[in-house]
Amino acid sequence: MEKRAWTVENPFKLGFLAALGALVAIMLAGILGSLSTVLTYIGAALFLALGFEPMIAWLEQKKWPRPLAMLVMFLVTLSLIVLVVWAIVPSITEQVNEISVRYGAIIGDLLNSNIVDWLSANFPALDVQAALAQATSWLQENAASITGGVLQVGVGIINGVFGVLIVFILMIYFVTSMNSIKRVFYKLTPASNREFTEQITEEITGSVGKYVVGQIALGLLNGVLSFIFLSLIGATMPMVFAVIAALGSLIPMVGTISASAIIVLAQLLLGEPSSPIWWIAAIYYLVYMQVEAYLISPRIMSSAVQVPGSVVVIAALTGGTLLGLLGALIAIPVAASLIIIVRKVFIPHQNER
Numbered sequence: 001m002e003k004r005a006w007t008v009e010n011p012f013k014l015g016f017l018a019a020l021g022a023l024v025a026i027m028l029a030g031i032l033g034s035l036s037t038v039l040t041y042i043g044a045a046l047f048l049a050l051g052f053e054p055m056i057a058w059l060e061q062k063k064w065p066r067p068l069a070m071l072v073m074f075l076v077t078l079s080l081i082v083l084v085v086w087a088i089v090p091s092i093t094e095q096v097n098e099i100s101v102r103y104g105a106i107i108g109d110l111l112n113s114n115i116v117d118w119l120s121a122n123f124p125a126l127d128v129q130a131a132l133a134q135a136t137s138w139l140q141e142n143a144a145s146i147t148g149g150v151l152q153v154g155v156g157i158i159n160g161v162f163g164v165l166i167v168f169i170l171m172i173y174f175v176t177s178m179n180s181i182k183r184v185f186y187k188l189t190p191a192s193n194r195e196f197t198e199q200i201t202e203e204i205t206g207s208v209g210k211y212v213v214g215q216i217a218l219g220l221l222n223g224v225l226s227f228i229f230l231s232l233i234g235a236t237m238p239m240v241f242a243v244i245a246a247l248g249s250l251i252p253m254v255g256t257i258s259a260s261a262i263i264v265l266a267q268l269l270l271g272e273p274s275s276p277i278w279w280i281a282a283i284y285y286l287v288y289m290q291v292e293a294y295l296i297s298p299r300i301m302s303s304a305v306q307v308p309g310s311v312v313v314i315a316a317l318t319g320g321t322l323l324g325l326l327g328a329l330i331a332i333p334v335a336a337s338l339i340i341i342v343r344k345v346f347i348p349h350q351n352e353r
Helices: 011-034 036-063 065-102 102-112 113-121 130-141 143-176 178-188 191-232 236-250 254-271 277-300 309-352
Strands: none
Touching: 011 036, 036 065, 036 113, 036 143, 036 178, 036 191, 036 309, 065 236, 065 277, 143 178, 178 191, 178 309, 191 254, 191 309, 236 254, 254 277, 254 309
């Protein structure tokens, strides 16, 4: 039977099919957008599970049974989560309540504080009184929306804790069934390519796992050092900002800089402008970023896949824009996986052509 070539014999039919395809694409995009949070939780749990594998394997090398090694890792992780939540939630809740209850008094204290004199002395060209008058007027006019936003912070905290618990539960499932998931995946591939697929998959999971472990180690180190340093200099809410520093270190390059800037700016705004705490913190984080970039990170990440700096920045910005903080966290391991696929599959295939 002779095959007919594709021709535009019926413009109406072609237009209908094109419109139908566009409608399906829009519908799929909407579904993915609605499921973005769920997909982010799944991705975060999967990469954390890959990060647990090297640590569990290390315990197995020490003659620990695998179930016991997994149980210990789960208990340690759960303890850290409970400790962080117990330490930072009361501080944040206290600050939110203080802002919502003493909203007017805070504005008055701000106007009567030394910040006016400090701004006038350091910025003589700025009409401080006029600027503060405009700011005060805006704050008073938008008091309802601001206090409503403050109340949303509490809702955000609850949602964040709920999200962490979901990721933790999914991570437990992925860790306990990782080998079974891999076996099923291998069976779905053609038999002729199964061995090569298994080799590439094991390399990807191993490299990404080491990468995740390295970033977690950097985050814990930065968090502990930040807590000690901020406590010693008498900074505001040292535990809260130590957690911010730890989360920032999970995102290479971009995260540490952003977290350091947030901490320094917060110490400036929450404390007296004449206090040396904020600029001492600025000096500390400038030094720490250099030490982390040139001494700590190369040693910890030496066995993990190397991700170029430009790829890190692009992946972090893209993931953060699409899926928020968790998106930025999982974007780097995704980029690392793609780099391995390009090196092991795409480039050899191109060389053979």
